[in-house]
Amino acid sequence: MNPRFSTQWPTEAQWQRGLMEWLNQQDRPCWLSWPGRDPGRHRVVVTLLHGNEPSGLKALWSMMPNPPDCAVTTHFCIANVDAARLEGGFVHRCRPGRADLNRCFGRAGVGPEYELAAAIEERIRALAPEAVVDLHNTSGSGPSFAVTIADTPEHTALAGRFTERMLHTRVRLGALMELSLPGCPVITIECGGAMDPASDEVARAGLVRFLSDDPLLLEDKGAWPLDRLKDPIRVQLAPGRAIGYGNGAIADHDLVLPPYIERMNFGWLDAGTPLGWLGPLGLKALRVSDGIGRPEVGALFYADEGLLRLRSPSKLFMITTNPRIALSDCLFYMVTAQPEAASRASD
Numbered sequence: 001m002n003p004r005f006s007t008q009w010p011t012e013a014q015w016q017r018g019l020m021e022w023l024n025q026q027d028r029p030c031w032l033s034w035p036g037r038d039p040g041r042h043r044v045v046v047t048l049l050h051g052n053e054p055s056g057l058k059a060l061w062s063m064m065p066n067p068p069d070c071a072v073t074t075h076f077c078i079a080n081v082d083a084a085r086l087e088g089g090f091v092h093r094c095r096p097g098r099a100d101l102n103r104c105f106g107r108a109g110v111g112p113e114y115e116l117a118a119a120i121e122e123r124i125r126a127l128a129p130e131a132v133v134d135l136h137n138t139s140g141s142g143p144s145f146a147v148t149i150a151d152t153p154e155h156t157a158l159a160g161r162f163t164e165r166m167l168h169t170r171v172r173l174g175a176l177m178e179l180s181l182p183g184c185p186v187i188t189i190e191c192g193g194a195m196d197p198a199s200d201e202v203a204r205a206g207l208v209r210f211l212s213d214d215p216l217l218l219e220d221k222g223a224w225p226l227d228r229l230k231d232p233i234r235v236q237l238a239p240g241r242a243i244g245y246g247n248g249a250i251a252d253h254d255l256v257l258p259p260y261i262e263r264m265n266f267g268w269l270d271a272g273t274p275l276g277w278l279g280p281l282g283l284k285a286l287r288v289s290d291g292i293g294r295p296e297v298g299a300l301f302y303a304d305e306g307l308l309r310l311r312s313p314s315k316l317f318m319i320t321t322n323p324r325i326a327l328s329d330c331l332f333y334m335v336t337a338q339p340e341a342a343s344r345a346s347d
């Protein structure tokens with residue numbers, strides 16, 4: 001095993017003293033394994049690529065005293081220990097000033113995050129697992145969902161083990177799930193908001209199914225139907241623009257979103273719904289992409305006396321009210337009820 005990883009499970013005494021104390025003692029990312037009924041097959045769970053997204057690790061921690069009956073040998077990568085333990089724990093997505101680890105997969109780059117991403121990929125390839133799931137939390141409050149780069153029966157089956165929503169995206173950012181290959185589906189699960197207790201339960205219940213179900217990659221017909229959202233559009237502010245949160249326009253801010261905007265996560269919103277207050281640049285402060293070259297900002301939104309409004313019925317998700325994440329990652333993702341119309345319009 002690559003010495004950059006620890007392979008030591010917490011002792012019973014460490015477990016009794018709690019997750020945070022154990023995390024503080026770790027000087028490296030961890031690769032931990034549980035044996036399965038079929039030792040010749042492998043599954044991989046990655047979590048804590050983002051240091052402030054603890055649901056996957058908390059779920060694993062809660063299972064340690066009584067591990068479930070694993071169908072196959074199952075490996076757990078606890079990745080960004082370095083960022084997670086800063087400032088009392090689970091505060092920082094990545095170490096300040098350093099690259100976002102979940103933007104470094106399959107990408108050339110220099111620095112410890114790129115090296116760690118490459119080491120994680122190498123270990124996954126060496127194991128040749130039948131499936132990989134990467135557990136995250138959203139920055140804002142909201143329900144769980146899966147994100148995939150392919151809409152195959154295998155990806156669907158995996159998503160359905162954890163959640164009832166699946167986003168199929170063609171945006172490529174350097175995320176772990178982009179390592180998905182035929183024969184080895186990799187999916188992201190956003191368990192819900194990092195602060196929502198329900199998210200820990202989503203991770204725990206999903207992990208139990210992921211660990212014990214066999215076969216894993218056949219759709220569970222008894223499970224809930226998946227709500228599929230295709231080609232979500234990533235909405236960002238243009239570089240150098242300013243975001244604020246409040247109940248009206250703020251001078252020198254290009255966009256102000258209301259503090260309750262997280263409540264809009266995943267509900268259908270009518271055409272004309274106001275989302276926030278634009279600055280003097282108006283819609284020009286926004287950038288949108290869906291990974292396939294469309295659409296235009298003006299096809300999705302319009303400005304109306306300083307208000308940013310939806311042009312057609314839309315669903316928003318991954319909305320954050322953390323300005324640092326809103327600026328460095330994105331404001332939110334969206335799908336529209338008439339995606340074809342959105343792609344044709346260009347006003």
Ligand SMILES: [Zn+2]
Nearest residue numbers: 050053136137
């Ligand atoms: Zn994340």
